[in-house]
Amino acid sequence: MSEAKPQDGSTVKGYRRLTSGDIEVMNRLKDVSRHFLNLLDTAEETGADPRWVAMAKTGMEKACVFACRSVVQPDDDC
Template identity: 45%
Template sequence: MSEAKPQDGSTVKGYRKLSDAEIAAMNRLKELSRNFIRELRNIQLDLLPQDPVLSDRTAAYRSASLATTKMQEACMWGCRAVARPDGDC
């Protein structure tokens, strides 16, 4: 995930102004997500030097990829729960 500048919600249509506590909560969620994804990437790197023909390694790599995608989605939903955008977003 890229490092994004913190937003207060005032410049994005459909979002209310966020409190300092809400901004901090979103930043904590994003940091947790970054750390989790970093660990998953380390797992994937450990799998790469091995024989790629082995189906268990291929399945493990795919599992880590799916976990990364799901973590990104979880982070998005968590941030959305904090920000509570308009219903039409």
């Protein structure tokens, strides 16, 4: 996964300026998501059903997006 450039919300329409606390929370959420996705890769490598692993990955990705949006609180049209 590539590292994105830091954003403070000042250049993206529909987003507020993020505080250092907001950024810390989002980074922690993303770290947890990455860790979980890595665990799923390990599970698949050791014999877990790839269909269920794929569904778990999708669920985690969606959960991470939802959690991050709860922190950044974008406008309703974003």
